Amino acid sequence: MAWVSAIIQGILIGGLYALFACGLSLMFGVMKVINLAHGDLAVVGGYIAVGVIAVTHLPVLLSFLIVVPLMAILGYVLQRTVLQAALNRSILTTLLVTFGLSVVIENGLLQFINAGSHSLGVGNSIVTGSFKISSQLQIAYLLLLIFGVAVVVLLGLQYFLSGSKYGRMIRAVADDREAAQLSGIDYRHVFGIAAAIAFATVALGGIAYGMYSQFSPTTGTNTIVLYAFAAVVIGGLGSLWGTLLGGIVLGVAQQIGAQISASDQLLAGYIVFLAVLVVRPQGLVARGART
């Protein structure tokens, strides 16, 4: 029964990892930006939520109403300025700039907030409660909620990309930037919108993580960015639902590892990631070769 419980937990946590991963996948798919600062941005989202709740006394589950738009604006501005400038140069420059952003954000948080841990939603019955299926099988409301949010976000993204005007523009630019430009699309603006969406999803991920676990300024680089990339790589690049599959595989691997011994939780996840890299580098949901 403990194993069944672990697998169910793992699947549900996969939703959280998918929230981290889908923005990363979107930014790579559209702009070819590998955002090494992605984890730190999730942590920034978490800290903004802490601040918003302290100031407005909003319930924690509604804090996203302010955090997500703020992060989306930040994403648009960052893309139109620093990231676009890096993209105009080379992939190496983009990597270095996002790595620089990661270090600056992490140490900025350490400097201006503090190194201590924070968490969201302590005392909220939805955040901390769970229901029993049997004596050994409990499912936390929070994990179900996060998984549900992840599915809704992925459905929304799929609908947006395939159905809406901006979604079509994003796909056009991702497929062939020059041709899209010739058709009168300002690709920089489209990039900005894609970054805004990616930042919005990572903000949701940051809030969800803050409710699920404690976070500190170093959480972004120590874990979140690695989980996000692992989920993207395991699932397969460029596939939205692949990030959910990747997240689930990562989550289940971690929970099974934790069953073996508590210290094996992270290790098991990374070993599955490396195994996928070796055996199937294009990811479980393949979308062509990767260069």
Added chain:
Amino acid sequence: MSDFKITRSRRNVAWTGAGALIVVAVFAVFPYQFNSGTLNLMVQGFIVLTLASMWNLLAGYAGLVSVGQQAFVGLGAYGVLFLNIHSLPMFTALPIAAIFCGVAAVPLWWLVSRLRSGYFAIATWVLATTVMLVIEKFPSLGSGTGMSLPNTPNLGSAVLEADTYWIGLAVTVLALATVYLLLRGRLGLVLTAIRDDEVAARSSGVRVGSARMLVFVIAGIGCGAAGALLAVSQLIVQPSAVFSVQWTAEMAFAVVIGGIGTIEGPILGTAVYLVLQQTLSSYNAWYLIVLGLVAIVVVLVARRGLWGLADDYLHLRLFPVGYWLWTPEALASRRSVARLLSRTGG
């Protein structure tokens, strides 16, 4: 047409060779002149410069942007710890630990060799974290908290500091000399060819994969040596400290600020790093914030770094690995010079 002439540098560099010897000699007498604070700072500089030279070789020449070099820093430090536990003197353990890191780099390379750019970056990062998690599983190596070197030489702190300093100087000189000689030779040409056009290089018979693997292994040895030096200078090995991604941040930023793709760049960048770190040392995390911001500005505004800016005016090569073509007119006038092949001009 026999008037063409090819030289390694536009200027005569015989004096830079002699200059390098003098600089090393001056550095070698530092322990007689300066207090332990200065020596510790210099050892820190040696570690960062060794790391930066290796990262420059990886990212600047082989196109391998690794965010996981802390794997080798950690393995080097733990190599010294492991050998020292088995009662090998720590200074003897240092080169063995470095070689071990080179050996360890081979299977790690196999895991990440098929990946490029961002994927390579993130896979090396995950790899470094995985190596740390595996090391933390050994209680004999201090598990998750680490441990002090059990068999430190009974020398007195002044002698120990001086010895550590000289070992650090030797590691750094060896690292710089290795990089210089490698790039001057066949590998340098191969890497330049790959950097300029990988497909063309491959079709001309260049073994791209083995060249990159060689660079990865050498960088493994170099970063391992730096990690071993870290263990020797701190006398304690802690997993979260030696496997910190901050090492990669420091080496990458030193390279970028100084000038990526030049041997001189990492030296200049390390100097900037030390100055920033010293100036801002009383403000906690500020030096990394400033270092990161400066690196971002440099890659966006002055791609070739500080050395690139200096090079535009001086046309100087301290470590000439490229070639200058002197046309007959230029030889006659010694003023207008065409650049045929220069590492920084690509």
